[in-house]
Amino acid sequence: MNNYHVKxxxxxxxxxxxxxxxxxxxSIIIVWIGVPILYALLWSFVxxxxxxxxxxxxxxxxxxxxxxxxxKYTTIVKSIGNSFLLAFVTTxxxxxxxxxxxxxxxxxxxxxxxxxxxxxxxxxxxxxxxxGLFLGRMLHGMGVSGTYLGVVMVHTLVSLPYMLxxxxxxxxxxxxxxxxxxxxxxxxNWVKFKEVYLPMILPGLVAGAMFTFITSxxxxxxxxxxxxxxxxxxxxxxxxxxxxxxxxxxxxxxSLILLIxxxxxxxxxxxxxxxxxxxxxxxxx
Amino acid sequence: MMxxxxxxxxxxxxxxxxxYIVFFVIxxxxxxxxxxxxxxxxxxSSEFSLTFWQNVFTRTFFDDLWFSFRTALLTALVSIVICxxxxxxxxxxxxxxxxLSILKIPMFVPAxxxxxxxxxxIDYHGIINIVLVKLGFIEEPLRLRNxxxxxxxxxxxxxxxxxxxMIIMYSAIEAVRKDVKDAAANLGxxxxxxxxxxxxxxxxxxALVAVIMVFIRTFNDFAISKTAGxxxxxxxxxxxxxxxxxxxxxxxSACIGVMMMVTSIVFVxxxxxxxxxxxx
Numbered sequence: 001m002n003n004y005h006v007k008x009x010x011x012x013x014x015x016x017x018x019x020x021x022x023x024x025x026x027s028i029i030i031v032w033i034g035v036p037i038l039y040a041l042l043w044s045f046v047x048x049x050x051x052x053x054x055x056x057x058x059x060x061x062x063x064x065x066x067x068x069x070x071x072k073y074t075t076i077v078k079s080i081g082n083s084f085l086l087a088f089v090t091t092x093x094x095x096x097x098x099x100x101x102x103x104x105x106x107x108x109x110x111x112x113x114x115x116x117x118x119x120x121x122x123x124x125x126x127x128x129x130x131x132g133l134f135l136g137r138m139l140h141g142m143g144v145s146g147t148y149l150g151v152v153m154v155h156t157l158v159s160l161p162y163m164l165x166x167x168x169x170x171x172x173x174x175x176x177x178x179x180x181x182x183x184x185x186x187x188x189n190w191v192k193f194k195e196v197y198l199p200m201i202l203p204g205l206v207a208g209a210m211f212t213f214i215t216s217x218x219x220x221x222x223x224x225x226x227x228x229x230x231x232x233x234x235x236x237x238x239x240x241x242x243x244x245x246x247x248x249x250x251x252x253x254x255s256l257i258l259l260i261x262x263x264x265x266x267x268x269x270x271x272x273x274x275x276x277x278x279x280x281x282x283x284x285x
Numbered sequence: 286m287m288x289x290x291x292x293x294x295x296x297x298x299x300x301x302x303x304x305y306i307v308f309f310v311i312x313x314x315x316x317x318x319x320x321x322x323x324x325x326x327x328x329x330s331s332e333f334s335l336t337f338w339q340n341v342f343t344r345t346f347f348d349d350l351w352f353s354f355r356t357a358l359l360t361a362l363v364s365i366v367i368c369x370x371x372x373x374x375x376x377x378x379x380x381x382x383x384x385l386s387i388l389k390i391p392m393f394v395p396a397x398x399x400x401x402x403x404x405x406x407i408d409y410h411g412i413i414n415i416v417l418v419k420l421g422f423i424e425e426p427l428r429l430r431n432x433x434x435x436x437x438x439x440x441x442x443x444x445x446x447x448x449x450x451m452i453i454m455y456s457a458i459e460a461v462r463k464d465v466k467d468a469a470a471n472l473g474x475x476x477x478x479x480x481x482x483x484x485x486x487x488x489x490x491x492a493l494v495a496v497i498m499v500f501i502r503t504f505n506d507f508a509i510s511k512t513a514g515x516x517x518x519x520x521x522x523x524x525x526x527x528x529x530x531x532x533x534x535x536x537x538s539a540c541i542g543v544m545m546m547v548t549s550i551v552f553v554x555x556x557x558x559x560x561x562x563x564x565x
Contacts, residue, residue, distance in 0.1 A: 022378050032444070033390050035412065036402035043405060054410040054426070101302025108295040116303050122310045127505035127549070129522035130542040133529050134317040135309060137325060157309050164302050218395030220508050221522075238397050242512045248405070255398045262393045270386045 037259070043252035070253045075232055080257065083233040086148070087216040090155040094163040094212045095205060097156070102164055103197075106171025120164050123157050128221035131157075136225045146230050154222040159212035166211065166277045170204025207277035210265055217261060234258045314546075320539035327535065334536075341540040348518035350548065356435055356520075357504035360442040361496045364450050367443070369492065372454040373480070385455065392448045400512040403441040404430050431515055438514035442503050450495040457491035458484060493560045497553055504549055521545050 046052045047063035070076050105113050123131070135154060136145060144150035174197075182196045220235040227236065234257060241251035319325050323334035375381050391399060407413050407429035414426035430437040461484050469479050507522035514520065519527075521541065528538035 018377075018379075021374065022380060022384075025374070025378065025384060029384060029387050033387065036406050036444075039405045039412065040402050052410075055415075056410075057412070057415050097301040097305055099301075100298040101300075104295045104298035108298075110295050110299075116299060120303055120306055122306055125501055125549075126310055126313065127522060127542065127545055129505070129507045129525055130317060130545060131310075131313045133525065133535075133538060134320065134542065135313040137316050137320070137327075137535070138312050140327075141325075153309075157306065160302065160306060214393065218397075220395070220397060235395060235397055238401070239508065239512075242397060242401055251401055252405070255401050258395055258398050262395070263390065266386075266389060266393045270389075 040252045040255055040259075043249055044256055046249050048249070066249045066253050070250055074237070074250075076234075076237055076254065076257065079232045079234050079237045082231060083217055083235075086151055086155055086231075086233065087213045089148075089152050090159055090216040091163075091209045091212045093152060093156045094160050095209065097160060098163040098167050098208070099201075102167030102171050105164075106168045107174070117165075117168065120161050122161075124161050128158075129225075132222040132225035135222070139226055145226055146228065148231060151223055151227045151231050154226050155216045155219055158219055158222065159215040162211035162215060163208040166208040167201070167204050169277060170201060170207075174200050203273075204277060207269070207273045210269055210273070214262055214265055218258070317539045317542045320536055321543050323536055337536040337540050341537055341544070345518070346524065346541065346544075349521045349524040350544070352435060352515075352518040353504050353506075353510070353521040353545075354548065354552070356438055356442065356506075356510065356514075357500045359439055360446055360503045361499040363439075364443055364446045364499055365454075365492060365496055368447050368451040368454055372451055372458050373484075375455055376458060385452070388448045388451055390448070391445050392452070394445065396445065396506065396508045397512065399445045400441045400509045403444050404437065404513050407437055407440060430513055433515050433517075435510070435515050438510045441509050441513045442506070445509075446499045446503065450499060453491055453495045453498075454488065457488040461487050489560070489563075493557065497556065500552065500556075501549060504552075505545075 042059055042062075043052070044066055045062040045064070046059045046066065047061040048065055049063075050059070050061035052059040104110060105116060110116075132154075135157075139145045139150045139153065142150075144153065178200075179192065179196055182192050187195065217233075218235060219233075220239065223231070223233050224236050224239065227233065234254060238251060238254045238258060241247045241254060316325055321337060323337065324331045375384060378384065394402070405411055409426045409428070409430075411429075413429070414423075417423050418426060429440070465483060465487075466479055469483055474482065505522060506520060507526065510520035511523050522545070525538045525541045525545070528534045528541060
């Protein structure tokens with residue numbers, strides 16, 4: 001009898017836990033992620049006539065002043081344009097460079113392909129600042145420092161591993177019988193590429209493009225060194241408000257500008273991208 | 286004959302992708318090492334010299350190296366301690382896919398923005414200080430941002446890296462095959478035993494990767510410790526930057542870069558060696 005009682009009580013606690021645990025976790029996640037973003041949002045709407053200072057938990061008055069100021073009087077519009085242009089071009093260059101290599105690594109049984117798969121992670125491991133400084137020295141020697149070409153070159157370097165890894169996984173997972181069937185039906189190389197490979201590459205391309213786009217958008221160290229002084233992107237503008245002279249309200253506006261495209265891409269990624277590509281990009285080795 | 290020709294063609298295809306990476310990485314490495322010995326100067330003469338190596342090991346250098354190392358190690362270990370149990374818990378919760386998607390947000394937040402978001406929270410009049418003062422735990426707000434102990438930078442790093450490790454660990458734990466767990470349960474193993482004898486050893490390599498990746502990312506960090514970290518010591522990346530741009534001393538900067546790579550490689554090899562020993 002007693003034993004039964006204990007057992008049912010245990011069952012009850014477990015059921016209670018099953019309901020409470022998700023809610024507990026949800027509130028932790030909201031505090032962990034929601035509060036910082038909400039705070040930045042509040043800061044970006046602070047009215048400079050009514051400063052928000054220590055004992056007040058919330059700003060006294062909200063206005064659009066900071067947003068208007070940043071868009072009217074700073075270089076942000078040009079930097080946003082630069083960021084998107086660089087990310088777009090970088091993504092295309094990465095795709096063109098990665099496609100043949102990923103095909104070779106994913107579909108051909110090359111000797112030492114495991115070694116090459118590790119080699120392509122090098123830019124992710126090499127210290128960004130060191131690469132910026134000393135690659136910057138070389139690019140300076142080549143005369144491309146401070147030009148779009150130079151920045152695209154370094155952005156491609158840091159984004160390429162993502163595109164490569166995802167496309168390799170993509171090529172590896174293609175069913176061989178489909179390709180064989182196309183060959184048996186007499187398809188030439190071009191037709192095979194257009195009708196068989198290309199449709200199957202598309203999901204990997206979308207996933208890879210997303211990661212290269214994000215990597216390029218948020219790349220700071222190398223842009224900061226190689227792009228200076230002419231090429232400014234959203235991160236370098238943000239750094240100018242966060243570094244030596246800290247301007248919180250303006251920094252919050254720029255932070256949000258940088259955050260929004262990433263969050264949109266994340267939502268798209270969640271819907272469209274298979275988990276295996278996510279894993280490939282995030283370093284499942 | 287035919288086969289042989291195809292073989293070589295495959296290697297040629299590696300050039301655009303792998304070749305691009307190898308070329309630039311080797312070039313950076315080469316210029317870094319060459320500059321540390323006095324070559325490739327922007328101004329003045331370039332000749333072989335050991336003076337930069339003789340003068341690089343200063344007090345500041347070791348303080349900064351230790352700061353970066355400590356922050357990286359603490360971030361990697363604290364993050365894995367937070368996210369391993371969380372990943373275990375997540376396996377059974379309804380709506381876990383949604384939780385995981387929300388948890389991914391910090392990964393998509395650029396380092397500078399992450400730093401700024403957290404700095405707002407832990408600052409003098411951030412919400413943490415206000416709540417602590419209102420609840421009466423402290424009388425004066427604490428200095429958490431740019432604090433000498435580097436707690437600010439640590440918090441930012443953990444905030445950004447927990448989700449990253451979480452994705453790796455969650456899928457690693459999820460991938461432990463159910464039949465293996467069932468077999469253990471049939472043989473009379475309780476939950477704790479299953480965790481200790483099966484899940485833990487199987488997921489150890491993933492945990493190893495997660496820790497190494499976070500360690501390297503944090504150790505190489507410039508932006509976060511520059512904005513949220515202490516003024517002294519700063520990160521080793523920042524010291525390198527300062528030497529190059531503020532002092533115009535590129536050769537010493539190159540020496541620091543070389544030491545940074547060496548430290549990273551030594552740590553990763555050591556850690557891998559230890560973990561393999563434990564796994565065996």
